[in-house]
Amino acid sequence: MEQNSENRAIQDHYAEELSHCYGCGRLNPRGLKLKTYSDGEETVSVFTPEACHTSVPGFVYGGLIASLFDCHGTGSAAIAACRRRGLHPGRDPVPRFVTASLKVDYLRPTPLSGALKLRGFIKVQKRRKVVVGMTLTAGGEVCARAELTAVEIPEGMRP
Amino acid sequence: MEQNSENRAIQDHYAEELSHCYGCGRLNPRGLKLKTYSDGEETVSVFTPEACHTSVPGFVYGGLIASLFDCHGTGSAAIAACRRRGLHPGRDPVPRFVTASLKVDYLRPTPLSGALKLRGFIKVQKRRKVVVGMTLTAGGEVCARAELTAVEIPEGMRP
Secondary structure, eight states, rough: HHHHHHSSOOGGGGGGGGGTTTOOOTTOOOOOOOOOOEEEEEEEEEOOOOTTTTTSTTTOOHHHHHHHHHHHHHHHHHHHHHHHHHHTTTOOOOOOOOEEEEEEOOOOOOOOOSOEHHHHHHHESSSSEEEEEEEEEEEEEEEEEEEEEEEOOOOOOOO | OHHHHHHHHHGGGGGGGGGGOOTTOOTTTTOOOOOOOEETTTTEEEEOOOTTBBSSSBOOOOHHHHHHHHHHHHHHHHHHHHHHHOOOBBBOOOOOEEEEEEEEEEOOOOSSSEEEEEEEEEEEEOEEEEEEEEEEETEEEEEEEEEEEEEEEOOOOOO
């Protein structure tokens, strides 16, 4: 990939009509705007929750954690598909994946006290289906783990 | 249960210090305020997404769906624990459950066009652990299915 596109998140390369996602769409004014980057063989995102994203006071809401995994997983699948197909984000159209299933294990309460770091790695890759493993770390501790099955967006879901 | 408490959601009976959840806390001014009710042996919630809760235009964001299952699942676990322990919400303190794991299967794209209905049923119940099966229906079609393992809130997580 070119230096320039390496520095931008995969979500910044999604087609405009597929960039309204609440979790990661650059065109959703009220959304979370998660950004997923390549990092060697893996992928990484960083997200800092707001005070409202609480479960019980002091801890991060599990639904937010699932949301971050959702968008980091589909973004990781898009990055993996680009690599496999020899596509260069920024030059070529980027494939868009959606979630078929998501399993989250909440290993310990996640402190609501700063940045959360997500890492992703590819477990299985087929042409239009990618299984992504992920971790969510807060303050150096892995607080949640996930596995997401992503599929390339079906025709009937395209705007 | 008394007629009066039957008409209120389980979340409206959570202790004040445990009612700040982004997904279902009555005291979170920016949250979703999901409400879970008993319905015979099952549980039910209804939630109408806003326009911002999109994935690709026309469809509901998967992270929102996971969030609704998260709070409907823990609410269903609290209802089940009340029944088993002979507790009457509104009169007795209500136990509070948190999510240990959540698996969501997105069966078909969920249309962003009105109310979503969640149903829950108890699959396994132990003293401090409850496994809840759930469905999410839109326009009469089941669009997603989930299984959630809830555990009673650990001491270290209490405010």
